[in-house]
Amino acid sequence: MAQDNSPNKTITMNQRRSRTKFTEDQLKILIKAFDQNPYPGYATKQRLALEINTDQSRIQIWFQNRRARHQCQKKSEPDEDLESSQDQDHSEEEIQSREDRRCRTSYTSSQLHTLIGAFMNNPYPGIDTREQLTKEIGIPESRVQIWFQNRRSRFHVQSKREPDDQDSEQRQDQEQDLWDERV
């Protein structure tokens, strides 16, 4: 679901990453890959990233956006995929890609300490802040971004779940402050 935080136009959030402009050739390659499999696994995304000389995270976003725009294929008939042995390679590739996720990143306690500090300071860091964190802790910016997404999400869920005790009330206030800061 979309964010209900539309009012904050005034502060222009933080800085966004600059918009990527794909060349025609890059798009050709991406579209071809998408037609073959709209859910590429990590290895495929890596290969594509190398092939068109862009970051793997940009590939991921591009596929997400394209799926959102072309959300027709999967819904219609899931049966055909199952029974089709006609094009083995294809379905096999799809199955493989489903399993092939990026390896789970594990953070050291000092990395977490830095991230949590940054989160308390601002739960919505812009690209500059994220890049700075990347330098500081040696974790790719794309992982930093995911870490913040997960953290926000769970912070939200947790504060909804524990409305009673005082600690959590305090926490909620803190959270509210953090959220309000954005406006």
Next chain:
DNA sequence: ACTAATCTGATCATACCCTGTATGATCAGCGCATTAGT
């Protein structure tokens, strides 16, 4: 206008520990997510 970047919330997957729990990775978004750069 088109579409990359970003967001929330749900869910899958895995590490660590004792069969759950915490948390990283991936996904959809339905009056077809919203915001914003070109």
